[in-house]
Amino acid sequence: MGEKRTIYMDHSATTYTRKEVLEAMIPYFTEHFGNPSSIYGIARDSKKAIDMARVQTAKALGADPDEIYFTSGGSESDNWAIKGVALANRKRGNHLITTQIEHHAVLHTCQFLEKEGFEVTYLPVDQYGLVDPLVLEKAITEKTILISIMYANNEIGTIEPIVELGAIARKHKVYFHTDAVQVIGCIPIDVKAQNIDLLSLSAHKFYGPKGTGALYVKKGVRIDNLIHGGGQERRRRAGTENIAGIVGLGKAIEMATADIPGHNAKIRSMRDRLIKGMLEKIPNARLNGHPEKRLPGNVNVSFEFIEGESMLLWLDDEGICASTGSACTSGSLEPSHVLLATGLPVEISHGSLRLTLGDANMEGDVDFVLEVLPKVVTKLREMSPLYQKSGKEGGCNVQ
C-alpha cells in the first residue's frame, strides 16, 4: 500500500492531535513535571496549567471551572456519571432511562447496574435515530433518578433534541446526563441553557490527545466517586493528574470551539457532496441517520448485498480510512445495535459504511472516494450470491 496518499475519513473514531496542542503539551512531560499536589515551585506550575485547562474547558461548555473534572476519556466519564449518580441516589430510586442507541460505554454501564439491582429503560428511536421527547416523558417514574441520552450518535450522526429532553428531565427533577463525546467543536454547548446536569467529553475526538476526557458535573449534583484514592480533582477523581493530557485537552477544546460555524460549513459541504455522490452513483444504497439533524462530518450509508468489512479492506487498499459501526465494535461480528434500533434489517446493516469527515480532509478527498467506492461496491456485489444482476429484487435469499 506503499507511498499512496492516506485519506482519513474516520474522525469519529479518533483524530490526530493538532500540532499546536502537542506543542502545548510537551513542556509538561520533562520540565513542568511536578506533581500538582506538592507545594514546591515546579509543582505549582503544573497546578496552574491544570487550572487553566479547567477554565478553557468550562468556557467551552458554559460551565464554571469548578464543575469540570478531568478523567481518562469518554468511557470513564460515562461510567462515572452513570454509576456515580446511580449509587449516590439509590435511596431516592433505582430507575434509569437511556436509549437503545447509546455508545457501549453507556449501555454496558447500564447493564452492569442492572446486575446490581437497578432497572433501566432503553428508549427506542425512530427510523432516523431520534428519541421522542414524549416517549421519554412517559418513561419517567417516581423511581427515576437519571436520564442519560447522547447528544449525537457516533455511528449515524443523528443529533438528539437535547434541550427538550433536558427540559423534561428538569421538570421531573431527574438528573440529566448527556454523552457529548461526538459533538464538541460541532455543536455549541451551553450546559446551563441546555438543561444539562452532567456531560461527558473526550479529547481525542476534537484534535486533542487520547486518554484524557472530562466530566461536567453541575454544582450540587449528588454523585459518588468512581476512582477512589488521593484528593485530586477536589477529592472526586483520584490519581496523579495527566498534566500534559489535561493541558492538551484545554488547548484542543479552546481551538475546536473558536469558530464552530466556520468549521462546520466547510465540513458540511464536503459531507453533502459525498452523500449526494454516493447515492447517485451507487444503486441500492440508503443513507442512515437523519438527513438534516446530523453531525456535519457524518456519512453513514448501507449498500445492499455486500458486507462492510470487505468494503473497508478494499478502501484501505486505496488509502481510505473508514469504518463500519463504531470503531470499538468493528472487530465484532454483531451488526450495529444503532442501525438495528432504527429498524434497518440485519442483513442490510451488515453492509453499512461510516465515513466521518474532519479537519484532515480536503475537497479532493471527496472526489477520490466517489471515484473508488462505486468500483469497490460493484466488485463485491459481483461476487455476492445475494446480488442478482437483474436488479433490486435480488433481496435476501435466506436459506
Add this chain to the structure above:
Amino acid sequence: MGEKRTIYMDHSATTYTRKEVLEAMIPYFTEHFGNPSSIYGIARDSKKAIDMARVQTAKALGADPDEIYFTSGGSESDNWAIKGVALANRKRGNHLITTQIEHHAVLHTCQFLEKEGFEVTYLPVDQYGLVDPLVLEKAITEKTILISIMYANNEIGTIEPIVELGAIARKHKVYFHTDAVQVIGCIPIDVKAQNIDLLSLSAHKFYGPKGTGALYVKKGVRIDNLIHGGGQERRRRAGTENIAGIVGLGKAIEMATADIPGHNAKIRSMRDRLIKGMLEKIPNARLNGHPEKRLPGNVNVSFEFIEGESMLLWLDDEGICASTGSACTSGSLEPSHVLLATGLPVEISHGSLRLTLGDANMEGDVDFVLEVLPKVVTKLREMSPLYQKSGKEGGCNVQ
C-alpha cells in the same frame, strides 16, 4: 526564587518523563494516531505499538503479555483490582484483607466496599511498617476473597515480605493483589515466582508519562470490569487506548528494569549518606521506616518540635523539592496514616520530611541538602514553643 538550581528529591511523588520515552511517544500523537480498533493501515500501526508495549511490560514483570491491561494510572489499577475481584467473587465471600499503611487508592476503595456490604480487615504493622505474615494468616477466614498488600510503602519506603505474604494467600486459595507502584525499577518483579495474582503499576513513577498505568491480572483470575464499554484491552478495560501513553509506559518500564542493581547502587549510596548526615547533624531526629528493608531512594525523617509544611516551604525557597506524607495528602491537615500506624506519636509525625532520590539526583545534591536542612530545622525550632533550648526533654507540652 529565580535562577537557582532546582534539586528534585520527590521522585516518589512523580518523575519527569525520560527524554527517550517522550521521543518514543511523539509519533503516536500526530502520525500513528489511528484508533487501534480500526482495521486500516494507520490503525494497525497503533495496534502494533500497543502490542509491543504489552510485551515490554510483561517482560518486566515475568508475566504473559495477555495478562497485562493498560489503565489510566496506579489509582485506577488499584480500584479495578480490588472492586473487580470483590464484585466478581461475592458469591464466595465478602471479606477482604489489606493493611493500615496502603495508599489511599487502596484504602478508600476498601472503605467504599465496606459501604457495599464487604468486610475489610486492615492489618497493623510494626514500628518499621512491616506486615507480619503470621498476623496475615490469622486474619484469613473462609470468606476471604482478596488480600491486597503494597509491595513497598510510598511514604516510609518499607519493603514488605511480598513473597511470603503471597505464599500464604496462595496456600489459602485467596487472590493476592499488590500495589507495586513504588517499586518498578527498584525491585525485580517476577509475578510467578513471587506468588502475585494482581499487580498495579503507574508509569509516572519510573520516568514514564502520567496518566498511564497497568494492571497485571493472572490468567484465570475472576474479575469484573471497572470501566465498561467498548471492547478494548480484550474486553476488560473500555476506552480508546492512550496510545502515546502506553508506548511511553512500555519504553519506560523497559529502560527502568534494564539494570536495577546498577541503578539502586547509585541511588542507595546517596540515600545512605543523606540519612547518616541528617541524623548526625540534627538532634532529635529519627528515621521512619526500616533501616534496611527500604526503597533505595527513600528517606523519611521526623524532627521533633517543628511542623513539616514549614520545612517544605523553606526547602522550596532553597530550590529543594521535597514532601511530607505522600503528595496527594500534603494539602491535608491530617498527619500521615502511615506514620501513625508505625506507632509514631501524632505530634512528631507532623514534623516528618520525605526526600526521595532518583535519576535526577547527583552526589552534590546530597551535600546541598545536608547544608541547608540543619539550618532550616534550627530556624523553625527557634520559633517553636515546644522547643526548649535545654535539650531533648522539651518534649510535647500539650495544654
Add this chain to the structure above:
Amino acid sequence: MYSEKVMDHFKNPRNVGEIENPDGVGEVGNPVCGDIMKIFLKIENNIITDAKFKTFGCGAAIASSSMATELVRGKTLEEAWEVSNKAVAEALEGLPPIKMHCSVLAEEGIHKAINDYRKKHGLELWVEKNPHAHDHSEDPTSDH
C-alpha cells in the same frame, strides 16, 4: 489483523463465479449473520475438476472461500471431504480467532456441495463426523 495470505486471497480471490450446470452446489451461512457462501462443483469420475464460489461476507469469508475452492480442485470426493476448516485456515497462514467460523463455513459449503452431488446421484449422504470437531481454537499467529 489478517495474514498476507488472507489478504492475497481476499484481493485476488481464486475461482470467483458460478459454474453453469454444476454437478453439486452448496449454500451455507445466513445474511443475518453477515456471511453466505455458495460453492459450485464440477465433478467428473469422482474427481472435482472445477470449483467456484460466490460469497457475501467479510475478508476472511472471501479468502476462505477462495482457499477452500483451491484446495478441493483436483481431489477425489473422499479427499475433498477431508479438507477441514483447520486446513483452510492453515493454508491461509492463520485466521483471527473471531474469524475462524469463516473457515468452518467454507468446509461446510464444500460438504454441502458434495452431498448435493451425491443426492442427485442417489448416493448415500455423508455425515459430518462430529459437528463440534471443527477447530475454533485461537490461532496463536493472529490477534484481534
Add this chain to the structure above:
Amino acid sequence: MYSEKVMDHFKNPRNVGEIENPDGVGEVGNPVCGDIMKIFLKIENNIITDAKFKTFGCGAAIASSSMATELVRGKTLEEAWEVSNKAVAEALEGLPPIKMHCSVLAEEGIHKAINDYRKKHGLELWVEKNPHAHDHSEDPTSDH
C-alpha cells in the same frame, strides 16, 4: 498556594520570640493538630506596646502569628480584642480555605493573652462573642 504576603510573613516573620516578664500570655492549639501558638504581650496603660510569638505550625500558622502580632501592636486592649481572624487573613491577602483555621488560632491567641492580663489584674474576663463567628469561609483569591 500562598499569597506573596503570606510568604513574606512566613519567611520574614515579625515579632518572633518571647517577652521577658510579659503582661499577658496566651497559648492555643495542640501539637496533635499540628499547630500551637504562644502569644506574649507587653501592656502599658491599656495599650499593647509589644507583642511577640512562638509558633509550631505550617506556613500559614507562622504568617498568621506574625500578622496578628503586628496588627495588635499599639492598639488598646478593646481595639485588639476586635482584631478578627478575618482581619488577619485579609491583611495576609487571603489564606487557602483549609488554612483559615490558622487565622482563627491567631485571634484566639490574642484573646487568651488579653484575658491572661485581665485575670492577673483582677479584671472581668471578656468572652468570645460567638465562638462560631469566626470566618472559615472559602477565600475566593486562593485555592487548594
